[in-house]
Amino acid sequence: MATKYIFVTGGVASSLGKGIICASLGRLLIARGLRVTVQKLDPYINVDPGTMNPYEHGEVYVTDDGAETDLDLGHYERFLGIKTSQTNNVTTGRVYFDVIRKERQGAYLGKTVQVIPHITDEIKSHVLALGNSGEYDVVITEIGGTVGDIEGLPYIEAMRQLRYDVGRKNTLSIHLTLVPYLAAAGELKTKPTQHSVKTLSESGLSPDIIVCRSEYPLDSGIRRKIAQFCNVDIEDVIASLDAESIYEVPLLMQQEGLDSRVIEKLNLPAKNADLENWNAFIQKIKNPAGTVKIALVGKYVEHHDAYKSIVEALIHGGAMNDVKVNIRWIQSDELTLDNVKDKLLGCSGVLVAPGFGDRGIDGKVGAVQYVRTRNIPFLGICLGMQCAVIEFARNCAGMEGANSTEFDKSTPWPVIDYMPDQSEVLDKGGTMRLGKYSCSLERNSNAFKAYQSDHINERHRHRFELNNDLRNQLTEKGLKITGVNPERDLVEIIEIESHPWFVGVQFHPELKSTVNEPHPLFVSFVKAAVVYGEAAGSLIPEGIKKEIV
Numbered sequence: 001m002a003t004k005y006i007f008v009t010g011g012v013a014s015s016l017g018k019g020i021i022c023a024s025l026g027r028l029l030i031a032r033g034l035r036v037t038v039q040k041l042d043p044y045i046n047v048d049p050g051t052m053n054p055y056e057h058g059e060v061y062v063t064d065d066g067a068e069t070d071l072d073l074g075h076y077e078r079f080l081g082i083k084t085s086q087t088n089n090v091t092t093g094r095v096y097f098d099v100i101r102k103e104r105q106g107a108y109l110g111k112t113v114q115v116i117p118h119i120t121d122e123i124k125s126h127v128l129a130l131g132n133s134g135e136y137d138v139v140i141t142e143i144g145g146t147v148g149d150i151e152g153l154p155y156i157e158a159m160r161q162l163r164y165d166v167g168r169k170n171t172l173s174i175h176l177t178l179v180p181y182l183a184a185a186g187e188l189k190t191k192p193t194q195h196s197v198k199t200l201s202e203s204g205l206s207p208d209i210i211v212c213r214s215e216y217p218l219d220s221g222i223r224r225k226i227a228q229f230c231n232v233d234i235e236d237v238i239a240s241l242d243a244e245s246i247y248e249v250p251l252l253m254q255q256e257g258l259d260s261r262v263i264e265k266l267n268l269p270a271k272n273a274d275l276e277n278w279n280a281f282i283q284k285i286k287n288p289a290g291t292v293k294i295a296l297v298g299k300y301v302e303h304h305d306a307y308k309s310i311v312e313a314l315i316h317g318g319a320m321n322d323v324k325v326n327i328r329w330i331q332s333d334e335l336t337l338d339n340v341k342d343k344l345l346g347c348s349g350v351l352v353a354p355g356f357g358d359r360g361i362d363g364k365v366g367a368v369q370y371v372r373t374r375n376i377p378f379l380g381i382c383l384g385m386q387c388a389v390i391e392f393a394r395n396c397a398g399m400e401g402a403n404s405t406e407f408d409k410s411t412p413w414p415v416i417d418y419m420p421d422q423s424e425v426l427d428k429g430g431t432m433r434l435g436k437y438s439c440s441l442e443r444n445s446n447a448f449k450a451y452q453s454d455h456i457n458e459r460h461r462h463r464f465e466l467n468n469d470l471r472n473q474l475t476e477k478g479l480k481i482t483g484v485n486p487e488r489d490l491v492e493i494i495e496i497e498s499h500p501w502f503v504g505v506q507f508h509p510e511l512k513s514t515v516n517e518p519h520p521l522f523v524s525f526v527k528a529a530v531v532y533g534e535a536a537g538s539l540i541p542e543g544i545k546k547e548i549v
């Protein structure tokens with residue numbers, strides 16, 4: 001069967017949840033036995049989002065092969081249970097970078113290099129790279145931004161051309177719009193959708209299916225109007241109402257018939273949907289047997305998107321423990337040794353988040369000190385792990401003034417320092433230790449208990465690491481190294497023996513947690529928090545209680 005291509009564009013407003021719609025459609029098609037991947041094309045000029053501020057862009061999602069990508073790729077992996085790669089996220093910056101490099105090499109010798117055909121050809125080659133790999137029946141391509149954006153035009157044109165290149169019957173155009181409710185008029189308005197479809201059609205890419213985000217159900221009159229004025233069948237007007245949880249969106253889309261319409265239009269050989277696991281997961285998150293409060297200490301907490309994968313991994317970990325995780329967001333630069341007790345009061349676990357730069361470091365180190373000395377379950381991720389090492393060095397190993405050279409170049413105890421190959425690096429883009437690295441686990445550890453495996457692979461994004469020159473001085477005082485990268489002897493996991501659950505990881509476990517495979521460290525961390533909460537007097541579900549006894 002020829003690979004089918006689905007192009008998803010958005011109109012009227014940004015932030016309508018195109019990524020979730022793509023991920024949901026992907027999930028539904030996989031549930032029907034098809035091999036699917038999702039790709040995002042981003043029209044901005046950065047080569048990747050790696051150099052952007054989290055306020056600007058949210059989390060940078062890292063793939064196994066070390067691509068720094070848009071956070072939507074996290075949704076694709078979590079929903080579809082697939083691994084994405086460099087090819088799954090392409091930006092205008094990347095496209096131009098490659099075209100200009102080829103021009104310098106003489107690849108277009110004799111030609112004037114232009115947006116059409118050179119840029120559009122380059123864009124198409126990224127879509128076809130996935131399709132031609134032979135690994136997928138369906139490639140879903142999400143185009144970032146909103147229809148009408150100047151920078152998005154080459155992408156729309158590339159998709160228009162692709163429809164003819166691979167055959168119209170092998171492609172489908174889905175457009176996501178907003179159908180707003182005007183309180184003054186007391187009705188839903190279709191005009192923005194009509195305009196959006198008109199703009200898209202002017203570029204030669206008319207939609208086959210329109211997905212309408214709306215706060216209220218679309219009655220048949222509204223659906224008919226959209227169908228009539230946007231040249232689609234009424235069954236191809238799909239309502240997407242606000243959902244309590246993003247994980248319900250696939251089910252809502254199934255009820256609206258999105259997958260059936262896609263399958264029919266693309267003539268896909270599909271079986272009945274198997275969503276048993278998915279439904280079980282929804283039941284768990286909708287009917288938890290208890291709750292547990294976990295503090296998330298970070299410097300971008302006003303902007304939850306900066307910690308997207310952590311939040312989702314906590315939801316997955318909670319579901320596996322039959323509890324709902326309530327996150328208390330704690331701004332690290334407002335945390336001091338004086339107020340840490342009040343700020344963390346009632347929390348049964350503390351997660352210190354990844355990050356860059358020295359703002360809020362004292363607060364993070366203070367939070368670690370508090371949880372270490374009170375046996376509160378702790379998960380430190382990347383910078384969070386580094387803060388745990390700094391705290392331990394200062395307060396348990398007698399290393400006064402210990403620090404990371406990221407924050408203090410002349411510290412007497414550089415317990416966290418540049419990796420050997422990082423200190424000479426001047427360029428900022430794509431130069432960190434990125435992507436999948438292996439790690440060997442120490443058997444007698446909480447990490448091993450969680451993973452139940454001697455060897456694991458996790459994803460990285462950092463320049464600094466635990467300084468091997470000071471490693472023995474730390475371990476002599478009780479810091480336990482329970483995970484090491486065997487190839488380069490880099491410390492990957494630290495723990496504290498005398499503490500019930502104190503785990504710092506140099507990698508990013510959150511990036512690999514999916515609905516079907518919640519991450520073992522998060523499952524274990526939430527469980528430890530539940531146990532702590534129980535001891536501290538809060539209610540926990542019966543099943544877990546039995547397990548503890």
Ligand code: GLN
Nearest residue numbers: 354355382383462463464
């Ligand atoms: N800033 C630290 C480093 O570069 C930690 C990075 C992170 O938390 N992702 O090593």
